[in-house]
Structures are given as structure tokens and as C-alpha cells.
Amino acid sequence: MKRPDDAGPETSVPAIELVDVGKRYPNGFVALAPLSLAVPAGQFLGVLGASGAGKSTLMRVLNGLAPATSGEVRVGGVTLGPRTQRAIRARTGMIFQQFNLVGRLNVMTNVLTGRLSHRRGLPSLLHLFPRDDHDIAHEALARVGLVEKAWERADRLSGGQQQRVGIARALAQQPNLILADEPVASLDPVTSAEILDLLRAINRRDGITMVVSLHQVDYVRRYADRVIGLHRGELVFDDVPGRLDAAALERIYGPRRAAPPEPADALA
Amino acid sequence: MRWRSPTRSGFPPAGLWLAPAGIVVALIVTAPLVEVDVARLAGAPRKLVEFLGHLVVMPDWDYLPDLWQKMRETLEMSFLATVIATALSLPLGVLAARNASPHPAVFHAVRQLLSVMRALPELVWALVFVSALGLGPLPGIMAMAFVTVGFMGKAFAEAIEVADPRPVEGVTALGASRGQVLSFALLPQAMPDLVGTTVYVLDHNVRAAAILGLVGAGGIGYDMVMAMRLFEYERIVLIALAIYVVVTLLDRLSDRLRARLIHG
Amino acid sequence: MADASIAALPPKPRGFFPLWAAVGVALVWTAVHDLELSFEALLYGIDDMAEYLGRYRAPDFAGLPKMLTLMAQTLATALWGTALSIAIAFVVAPFAARPLAPNRVAYRIAREFLNVIRAVPDMLLALVFVAALGLGPLPGALALGVHTAGFLGKFCAENMERVEPGLYEALSATGAGRAQVVMFAAWPSVVRETAGYALFIFDRNVRMASVLGLVGAGGIGLALHDTLRLFDFGRSSALIIVMLATIVAIDLLSSWLRARLH
Numbered sequence: 001m002k003r004p005d006d007a008g009p010e011t012s013v014p015a016i017e018l019v020d021v022g023k024r025y026p027n028g029f030v031a032l033a034p035l036s037l038a039v040p041a042g043q044f045l046g047v048l049g050a051s052g053a054g055k056s057t058l059m060r061v062l063n064g065l066a067p068a069t070s071g072e073v074r075v076g077g078v079t080l081g082p083r084t085q086r087a088i089r090a091r092t093g094m095i096f097q098q099f100n101l102v103g104r105l106n107v108m109t110n111v112l113t114g115r116l117s118h119r120r121g122l123p124s125l126l127h128l129f130p131r132d133d134h135d136i137a138h139e140a141l142a143r144v145g146l147v148e149k150a151w152e153r154a155d156r157l158s159g160g161q162q163q164r165v166g167i168a169r170a171l172a173q174q175p176n177l178i179l180a181d182e183p184v185a186s187l188d189p190v191t192s193a194e195i196l197d198l199l200r201a202i203n204r205r206d207g208i209t210m211v212v213s214l215h216q217v218d219y220v221r222r223y224a225d226r227v228i229g230l231h232r233g234e235l236v237f238d239d240v241p242g243r244l245d246a247a248a249l250e251r252i253y254g255p256r257r258a259a260p261p262e263p264a265d266a267l268a
Numbered sequence: 269m270r271w272r273s274p275t276r277s278g279f280p281p282a283g284l285w286l287a288p289a290g291i292v293v294a295l296i297v298t299a300p301l302v303e304v305d306v307a308r309l310a311g312a313p314r315k316l317v318e319f320l321g322h323l324v325v326m327p328d329w330d331y332l333p334d335l336w337q338k339m340r341e342t343l344e345m346s347f348l349a350t351v352i353a354t355a356l357s358l359p360l361g362v363l364a365a366r367n368a369s370p371h372p373a374v375f376h377a378v379r380q381l382l383s384v385m386r387a388l389p390e391l392v393w394a395l396v397f398v399s400a401l402g403l404g405p406l407p408g409i410m411a412m413a414f415v416t417v418g419f420m421g422k423a424f425a426e427a428i429e430v431a432d433p434r435p436v437e438g439v440t441a442l443g444a445s446r447g448q449v450l451s452f453a454l455l456p457q458a459m460p461d462l463v464g465t466t467v468y469v470l471d472h473n474v475r476a477a478a479i480l481g482l483v484g485a486g487g488i489g490y491d492m493v494m495a496m497r498l499f500e501y502e503r504i505v506l507i508a509l510a511i512y513v514v515v516t517l518l519d520r521l522s523d524r525l526r527a528r529l530i531h532g
Numbered sequence: 533m534a535d536a537s538i539a540a541l542p543p544k545p546r547g548f549f550p551l552w553a554a555v556g557v558a559l560v561w562t563a564v565h566d567l568e569l570s571f572e573a574l575l576y577g578i579d580d581m582a583e584y585l586g587r588y589r590a591p592d593f594a595g596l597p598k599m600l601t602l603m604a605q606t607l608a609t610a611l612w613g614t615a616l617s618i619a620i621a622f623v624v625a626p627f628a629a630r631p632l633a634p635n636r637v638a639y640r641i642a643r644e645f646l647n648v649i650r651a652v653p654d655m656l657l658a659l660v661f662v663a664a665l666g667l668g669p670l671p672g673a674l675a676l677g678v679h680t681a682g683f684l685g686k687f688c689a690e691n692m693e694r695v696e697p698g699l700y701e702a703l704s705a706t707g708a709g710r711a712q713v714v715m716f717a718a719w720p721s722v723v724r725e726t727a728g729y730a731l732f733i734f735d736r737n738v739r740m741a742s743v744l745g746l747v748g749a750g751g752i753g754l755a756l757h758d759t760l761r762l763f764d765f766g767r768s769s770a771l772i773i774v775m776l777a778t779i780v781a782i783d784l785l786s787s788w789l790r791a792r793l794h
Contacts, residue, residue, distance in 0.1 A: 065441055100438030104456045108541075113452050117443030125451045129349030142538040150541050166438075173442055287727075295615055298608035303750070312674075315664040344563035350558055387779045391743040392756065392772065400584040405567045406574070453785045464533045479655040482746050483757070486567075489655070493747070496659050508656065515651040 013077040015041040015177050015209035016062060023057050023233075031057040034071055035235040037228065039211065041176070044203045046224030046241065047213035048252050054233040055213040059181045062211065063092050063190035076176055090117035093170025093208075095199075097182035099162040103155030107146065107165050111137040112155050114172030133172075140171035144198065160191035167198060178202070180212040184219070196223050217244060321496050328502035332405045334491070339510055342487040344472035345405050345480070349412035354466055356417045361424025367436070368428050368454055370446070377423070386418025394485040405486030412476055416469050427461035460529045471522040478511050537591040576646025591773055599752065599774050606751035607778070609669045609676065609744065610737035616677025617737075618630050618730055624681070625688035626714045631700050632692060634710060641743025646689070654740055658749040669750025676740060680733045687729050691722040729792050738782050742775050 022034035032054045039045050049055045060066035061073060064085040073080040075088045093114070101110050115133040116124060123129070129137075144164035149157060152245035154165060163183060170178050180199060184192035185193045196212075200223050203210045214220050220227050221241045229237030236251045237244075271279040360378055361370045369375035390411045397407030431454050439453040455462075481489025488507060495503040593599075624642050626632045633639035654675045661671030695718065703717045745754030752775060759767040 065437065065442055086443050086445075089441060092442075094438070094441040096434070098434050100434040100441075102435040102439070102453050102456050103432075104459065105452070106425065109452070113439050113444065113448075114442055116439070116445075116448045116452065120445065125447050137402060138541060139538060147539045148542055151545050169438075169442070290617065291611075291615060294611060298604075301605045301608035302612050302673050304612075304670060308665060308670065312661075312665050316660075319660065319664045341567065344566055347559060348563050348567070348569075351556075354748070356738060383780065383783070384776065387739075387776050387783070388772070389739045389743050390701065391753070395757060395760050396768075396772075399763075400581055406569055409567075409569075475653055479653050482655060492656065493659070494732055511653065511656065512648070512651050515653070516647065519647075519651065 013029035013041070014038045015043070015076060016211070017072075017074040017077075019072045019074075021061060021064060021068045021073055023054075023061055024069045025135075030225070030233050032068075033234045036071075037235070037238070039209060041209050042203070042207045044200060044210045044223060044225045045212070046227045047211065047230065048215070048217065048220055048221070048227060048237070049213070049230035050253050051215075053230040053252075054191070055230055056181055057233075058230065059094070059179045059211065059213060063089050063094060064177055086117060090173065091176045093173050093178040094177040095163070095166050095170055095178065095180040095183045097165045097185045098157070099186075101154040101162055101165055101169075103153065105154060106151050107154055108134075108137060108150045110165055111140055111168045111172050114140070114169040117173070136174070137168070137172050139167040143171055143202070144168045159187050160194065163187065163191075163195050164198070171202065175208060177209045177211070180210065182213055182215065183194070185215065192219070199223075203226065217249065220244070292355070294502045297475045322499075323505050324502045325501050327506045327507065328500070331503050331506060335506055335510055336489040338491055339514065341405060342477045342489075343474065343514070345409050345486055346412065346470060346477040349416065349473050349477070350466065352409070352413040353416040353420050353469065356413070357420035357424050360421040361428060362450060364421055364425035365428035365454075366425075367431070367433070368450055379425075382418045382421040382425075382491055384418070386415055388415070390415050390480060391483060394480050394483050398484050400499065403484040403486075408477065408480040408485030410489060411480065412473050413484060415476075416473060419472075420465055420469055423465040424458070424462060427458040427465070431457040464526045464529050467522045467525050471518050474518055478515070511531075513531075552757035587765040588769040588772075590601060590766055591769035592764075593770045594769065596770070596774075599771060601754070602752040602755055603774055603778050605669055606741045606744075606753075607738060607782075609673045609749075609751055610734060610741040613676025613680065613737045614730060614734045616673065617680040617733060620677065620681035621684040621688050622719075622725075624685045625692065626718055628685060628689035629692035629718065631695075631697055632710070632714055632718055632743065634727075642685075643684055643689075646682045646685045648682070649678050650686065652679065655744075655747060658744055658747045659680035667748040667750075669744075672741060672744040672749030672751060675744070675749065676737045677726045680737060684726070684729060684733055688722055688726050691725050692718045695721045728790045731790055735786050738779055742779070 016037070016039040018035060018037040020034040020036055020245065021032065022030070023032040026031050047055050047058065057066055061068045062075065062080075064073075064080055068080075075092065077183070078084050078088060078170060080088055103112070109127060112129050112133060115129060115136065119129065119133065138147070138150075141150060144167050146161060146164050146168065157165065166183075183199070184195050187195065196219055199210055199212065204209055212224070221244065224241050227237065227239065227241050227244060228235060229248065231252050231254065237248050239248075273280045275281055360382065363370070363374050364378040364382060366375060369378070390408075393411035393414050394408055397410050401407045401410075435457065436449060437455040439449050444452065477487045477489075479487075479489045481487045481491065482493055484490060488511065491503070492507045492511075494500075495507060587612040592677075624646060625635075627638050627642035628646055633642065642794060657675035657679055658672055661674050665671045665674075699717050699721065700713055703713045708716065741751050741753075745751045746757055748754070752771060756768060756771045756775075758772060
């Protein structure tokens, strides 16, 4: 069995493999119907779907925040389970719609939390990190252009800046894979484009696999290498963005509303 | 003229008079237990004035250095008790917080323990500890720490429970351990409440420490009882004034500090 | 290693944490030194404590009826104290609320009055009342009532200040007198919160009433003082159990009532 740490950027092993993965809640609600999927390393995968279609569930199934109730999830060739979960999370960055930063801590500390999975023991509990980690965090902050905000409290920053800190935190993990759950849904169009440009640059330059859920078709067309569409927990589309025609959108969003809200609507 | 209430029946709503009526009935029933005696009550104001009249004396200035010493002891006792209680309450508070406790059984057990610890007042535990350890400030400190752990542990747990779950998810998602989630996501969010509770407890402990001397557990209370028993009004004035000043100052200070913590 | 091409971090602002920590450690050290506490004594004490607490294992419930009578007296004292506290707060609170006070002088006097009675510990008040009225639960109830009226009065006054000012103006505009505004706008707006806080004060008074006996102000506290002095661990243990059970029961009852208020 391979350890996730040496999963590396080899192309032979898919970054993610799902085999009949489903999620059913105790009350019987099926959030995700069993689906199979393979994402090659280095791909920028867009995930489309209306609210409640299962996009967030899919993201959370991929790192065990919401464990799948059936099937098998393999990340970098390693099967996700209680024993491997921590090691897989260590190499999987996650970016959230609401940023999920610790507002009362400064930006630097928030980025350093990306190193936590690599540092066990008392010093990390006391917020002490080795020099190397500080350098990694510094570099990550430089990548997102926020070095000058390093010592400010995270909740003093604007939404776009907070999302950049979220990205820096993911980068500090030195991940093989980044999951971004509606990363721009709380941001204005200009900032959204900046954030997505940044994610794509990271994807291209570092070869980090990206799984990004979005609800603007426009963005998916512009940024993704491949798109999957979810409708009521079922996989209804899986192809290149170029094939996203009216019929495909109707399958994803249902017949009543052919076009999902465009960025302009989201602003209103 | 016939008086009517603005209700359909014209009688006051049941909720409004049932509770007060119940209280009045309870008061009448329990009057013999409290030995309510109208004649005695009627004589009370005169006696009180008489007592207060005794207090119009030249204070015993020679007692001041002693008073300062005792007051300092009182403050130091409450400070140490608060420090000890804080150190013990942090781990207990974590175990008693629904979102940080390792197991529901631990959560319930610790909550029960805390509620028993804070049930009895400091003076009862001070009595017990004095009878075990002898006179002095140590049993007083232990009594205060014991009771305030019961209070603080619960307050800490509640502060941790109201933490925003999103940063917790954020830190969990990147593979942090239980302890790291606590240290980086839960405690930073709970911090203002933790500090506010600690300030409140310090304030409470100073009030408690001022009377622990009644049972020989250190502090200024002992001098107060002795002065009272020996009718040393020259000292009573000074002691009462000192307690009043210290408690008031602390009360204002803690009000301000907590207001700043909440708004800042 | 961060390479040289990356912008340097801005200078880290100096936190005050080390300073506070140093002050805290110094204070602890001073206090331990002043109070002549030694860690050996503490360790020795803990060792002793275990043996000592073992003596409380066998509670002696022989005098249970007497204990229950004393506990009932304790509860009655707390009840009378709380009732007195409500009565005082009912009269004083409107004067201590800025929009309802007739003038600034009355407001200041009412506020200061509440501050003073809050600052004098109830045990000290009990000592004074016992000195003036003689022994018994009555001075105890008076002490509890006067002291907690300071808390209840302040609480009500602050809540009355938080009521939307338009409400008072609306009533005044109809020509209602000050007392009518208080009765029809102020009290009805805060009665629910006040009831909750009064229950909280009752809770607290039950606790305090169980130690008032130490200064001769009735209740179960004196009995515990006496049995401890006689080293009667069985009876002491029984008394503590009676107190603990009653207080926990009252706590549960009042938190149930408070939950029903909301």
C-alpha cells in the first residue's frame, strides 16, 4: 500500500477515485446517489449543481468530513478510512465559501494552521512552529499577495483577502489536492475572478489537482478542464466545459430554469 | 364606581395575580419559621439608629496598619483562589463542553460534578477545610477555589459551546488533531468569555474572602467579627468602610473591563 | 527556506502577553510568600485531607427531623429575604432608571443607594442586624433582602432603561402621570426578566441562608458549625447531605421555572 505522502505528482495514479460512493443520512435522505468517478492528477474539475444538489456533500465525502455511507473513496491511491483520514487530510487543502478562518487569530497563525497535520505534540498546541514552517507560511502568503497583512487579525480583512488567506492556508499544507467548496459564492465578480485566477495559476504551476464547486456556469466554462453536474444527488453530466449546452444545463438545473444565476444576478 | 380589569371577565389575568398570591401565601405560612415578630420589627429602626449612632466615633487610627495587612491578605487569598480555579476549570470546562468533550458520558459526568461543587457556599467548605487543616488562609483559598471551579467550569464550557463551528471545520479539514482544534479554533473564540468570567469570579471571590474570616479561614472577616463581639466601634467603622471601598472599586473595574471585552 | 525574491514580512507588532504573564507570576509569587503558604504543607495537607474526608463516610441521620426543620427555616429565610428584595426593588428601581426618574438628583441618590447596599456583604449586614435585633432568622432575612435588593434593583433599572423610549413617551403623551407610566409601561415591559432574576436571587439566598447561622441569624448553618466543632463527623456529613440535596433540588426547580418563563 502506498503512503499518501509519496503519492506525488505521478500521473499513473488518479488523484481521486470514487467507486460507487454514496451518502445517505440517518433520516433516509440520499444526499449523494452512488457514483463512480476518477480524477487524473493535475486536473481542474468544476462541479455544478443547484443548491442542495450534493456539491458540498461530495466535497466533504472526499476528505472524510462527512464520511461516505457506501462505496470506496481513494485519494492518491489510498483508501479513505478512519486510519488514513488524517494523512489524507494533511495533503488535501480545503477552501470554504465562508472562508472558515479563526477570526481572532492573526493571518500568519491562520496560515500556519496548514502545518498542523505535520506537527504533533505540545509545541503545536502552544502555537509554536519550527522555522521551516514559518518560511513555508511566509511563501504561501507571498503567493496570495498578502505578506504585508501577516500580523493583522483575520476578521479585520475584506472577504476577498480572507479567501486569499484561506488559499494560503491550503498552500501551506503543500497539498496534492485542493477542494474548494463554492469559493467565490460570497464575493463580488471582480474579486471572484481574481480568486479563480489564483486557483488556476496554482493548478497549472504546481500541478495541484483542483476540485472546485461553483454555481456560475460562466466561471466553469472559463476555468475548468472538465465539469461534472449533480442534480438531486445524482451525477447527470461529466464532460469538457465545451459540451455544456442548453440540454446539459436543463439536466443539471431542471427544466424550469434553464440558466442558473449569472454573476450579475448574484450581485443584486 | 366599579373597578374592572381590561380583560374579558373583568378580573386581572390569572398569571398576574396567581404568582404573587402564591408568594404571599407562602410568606404567611413560613412566617413562624422566620420568627416574624411585629413588635420586634417595629422596634428595629430605633435599634438600628442606635447602633449606627455608636458608629459615630473617632476611628481607631492605630489599627490602620493591621487593617491594611488584613485587607491585603483578603485580596491575595481571592487572587490565588481565582488563579487555582482558572487552572482547574480550563480542562474541566473542555470536558464539559458538548463540542469538545471526548465522550458524552464524560460530558455528563463532569457537568454533574461541577453542579455539586458549586452547590454549597464557600463558608460551608471553609468550615470543613478549617476543621481539617486548622486556622489560616489555606483552607479559605481551597474553599473558594473549590466552589468557583464549579461555577467557572460551567461558564467555560458554555463559552466553548457557543464557538462558531465554521473555523472548527476549517481546522479539522486540514488534518488537525483534537487538541489542535481546541487550541487553534475553539479556545481563541472563547477567549473573551473566558477572561470575562475570570474577572467576574475574582470580584465574587473578594466578596467571599471578606467574610471567610468568620470561620477562621483568613482575611478581614475575622477582625470584623471580633470587633463586633467586643463592641469596638472604632474598628468596625474602619473595617466596614474598607470592605465597602474595595468591593465597590472592584465592582466598577470588573464592569468596565467586561464591557470593553464585549465591545472590543 | 523562503527565497530572497519574496517580500519580507512586516515587523511583528509586540504583544503585551509576556508582560501580563510576568506580572501574573510575580503576583502569585508575592501572594504565596505573604500568606506563608508552602507547597510541602499543601502536599501534607492533601494527604491529611484524604484521611480526614474518609471520616465523613458514615452519615448519621439520627437527628433528621431536627435537621429538616432547620432546613425549612433556612428556605423560609431565603423566601422572606427574596420577597423583601423584590419589595425594595419595586419601589427603588424606577427612580434608578434614567427615563423614569423625576430628576437627576433622585436618580443619583437611587443609584448610589443600590450601589451601597450591593457593596456591603450580606454577612456583614447580618452581623449588624443581629446586633440591633437580637438572634434569630428575622435579621438574617432582612440582611439577605437588603443586600440582594441592590442587585435586583440595578438589574430592573437597567432593563427599564433599555425599553424603547417611545413607549414611555407614548404613555406620557396621553397625560399619564409618572407612577402610571411606571405601572403601565415600565414594569410590564420588564416583569418577565425580573421574575427570572428574582428566581436566580432566591437560589442564591438559599445558599447564603444556609450559612447565616454562623453569625446567629438562624438556619442550618449554626448546626453544622457546632457538629464540626464537636468533631461529630457523622452528623456533619448528614447535615451537608441535607443541604446539598435541598440546594440542588431548588436549583433544578428554579431553572425549570426560568426555562418556562422564556
